[in-house]
Structures are given as C-alpha cells and as structure tokens.
Amino acid sequence: MAQILDGTRTAALVKEELRQRIARLGARPVLAMVLVGDDPASASYVRMKTRDSAEVGIEARDFHLPADISQDRLNALIDELNADECVHGILVQMPLPPGLDEEEVVARISPAKDVDGFHPENLGRLLRGQPAMRPCTPAGVMRLLDQYDIELDGARAVVVGRSNIVGKPQALLLLQRNATVTLCHSHTRDLPAICRTADILVAAIGRAEMIDASYVKPGAVVIDVGINRRADGRLVGDVDFEAVVPLAAAITPVPGGVGPLTRALLMSNTLEAYQRRLTASLA
Secondary structure (H helix, E strand, O other): OOEEOOHHHHHHHHHHHHHHHHHHHOOOOEEEEEEEOOOHHHHHHHHHHHHHHHHHOOEEEEEEEOOOOOHHHHHHHHHHHHHOOOOOEEEEOOOOOOOOOHHHHHHHOOHHHEOOOOOHHHHHHHHOOOOOOOOHHHHHHHHHHHHOOOOOOOOEEEEEOOOOOOHHHHHHHHHHOOOEEEEEOOOOOOHHHHHOOOOEEEEOOOOOOOEOHHHOOOOOEEEEOOOEEOOOOOEEOOEOHHHHOOOOOEEOOOOOOHHHHHHHHHHHHHHHHHHHHHHHHHO
16 A cells, blocks of 8 residues: 655745744745635635745735736736835746736746746746746645655656746756656556656646546556646546555555645745745845
C-alpha cells in the first residue's frame, strides 16, 4: 500500500517556519489580493489565502472589484499597487471574468511583486536557472517531495500537462534537480506507456481520475495536481486514487495533497518578495 504524502501536514510545517521567520523580522510583509467578480470558487480561494496570511503574520489587503470592471481600470489598480512601496506582493485571482485579458494582467504586475510566479520575466529566469519567483504549485510539489526524502537525482520523471502555470515549470524544477524529465500532453502518443516509465509521475492535465492503474509503474511516486468536482459534489484529482494506491510507492490525496502547499508557497513567495525589497533598499 502506498505511503500517503500529506500536503496538509507539510503545509503546516512550511507556515510555522514562515511564522517564525516573519516574527523575527519585526515587520509585516503586505500581500495585495485582487478579486474581480463574485465567482464562489475564487472567493473561497481568496478567503483561504487571507486566513493563511493571518496565520503566518502577513498583512493581506483585499481588493474586490465588480465583474464588469474595464481592463483600463483593472490595469490602473495594478499600476497603483506596483508603485505602492508598502505592498510587497500582488496576486490577481484567476480566472478573470469574460472580457478581461488575463495575459495582459499577469504581464502588468511587477516581476518583483509577482508572488504567483507567472510573469514572463520570472518564467524566463526559471528557464535559465536564475533566482526568481517560482510558480506556487510546482514549488509546492518540490517541497512535498523533499519533505518525504524522495530521491530526484537521476530519477525518471513524467509530467502530464504542459500549462505555463504547472506543467512546464514543474518539468523545469525537476530538471534542475537532475531528474530526467518527459513532458506529455493531450497529443502524446501512447500516453499510458510513457507514464509507466516514470519513477515520479506528476498528473496536471485537468481531467477527473484520468490516470488509472494502466498509467502507473509499480513502485512509482504519484503526484496528483488536479482538482475536479464530480456531479455528486465530490472533489477528485486527475488520478484514480483507489485504482492507483495499491501500485504506487507513494501518492498524494485529493484533497489534502498539493493544494495546501500551493497556498503555503504563496506565503513563502510573499516573504521572499519582502526580503528582496528590503535588501534592495539597503544596497
């Protein structure tokens, strides 16, 4: 039976580390969170991030905008937050309502305040192996693997999904740790056979319980990044947990796996943005 990789417990450890570090600073990093519209899921995520901020000692400033806001007005708010020296991190909750350009919004946030790690400059620095904000979900996966002492050097890793938010940066982070990485997607031929070569299989394709036992090599470590809601209201991942758990050496649950670490690494990025700003001001 597979070892369960407990993201909730690991996130709690990360947040306690952050709480102690922030307490020693004697000052509070400030995170601006922008919510556009009234999507219930987005509002729930913002509430959780606000709660996480309070737990570690980060000041969360919430900006709730109407769904019919213009692109120009949203851009103007981002410009104000970029210029505000008291704000260290900026997060615009995605997805945005129809009619707003998400790519334009992401690119408008200052790379130094881009705590999501989505700005093209930060992604480019990640590609080059340079210091930068790391996207929170892939960074959370790496912290979880390290927490459980899962060997990456020389391991064969397969990432299913090529998004700019998870799949591509996840492949780069694994590559930086000397894993041999295959990046797969919806056009990959004989996907199950390729997945069965993986010592570490990361599922980030956004299809409920698609990864079944036929995709998994016995003894593999399976990381399920997906979160999908079934018609009956159940939350499930991209992995068929019950089918895969007898085969895997270790596996993340959904919920309680990668999700809590995504939020914890957002807090970590906010502290990093604060410290970089402080270092720059003292230089």
